[in-house]
Amino acid sequence: MSARGRWTEIGSVNENGQEVIGKTDLPGTGLYQKVYALRCKHCGHVYGANGYDVHLRRCPNCQGGAPGLPLE
Numbered sequence: 122m123s124a125r126g127r128w129t130e131i132g133s134v135n136e137n138g139q140e141v142i143g144k145t146d147l148p149g150t151g152l153y154q155k156v157y158a159l160r161c162k163h164c165g166h167v168y169g170a171n172g173y174d175v176h177l178r179r180c181p182n183c184q185g186g187a188p189g190l191p192l193e
Contacts, residue, residue: 128176129157137186138162139178145169145192156190167192 127133134140143158149171156169159178166182168189179186 129172133175134162135176135178137177137179137184139175139180141175142167144172147190147192149190156192158192159189 128135129141129144131141131143138161139159140162141157142160145156145158147156148154149156151171151173154171154173157172157175158167159170159175160167161180161183164180164183166180168181169192170178170190181188
């Protein structure tokens with residue numbers, strides 16, 4: 122499996138403790154991107170991110186990460 126597929130797989134957790142909990146059909150902000158739902162393992166905050174950002178995201182609530190994308 123490619124590195125991209127591994128990072129966007131449901132249940133994967135990046136080194137900052139952000140877990141992929143779902144993929145939406147919403148368009149992301151990047152070319153050909155979809156919004157993925159992430160949950161912070163530290164504080165439980167749920168937010169959206171582009172698929173290509175999942176591996177490096179930090180929680181916008183407790184880690185000073187960039188604001189998340191809407192999930193609706």
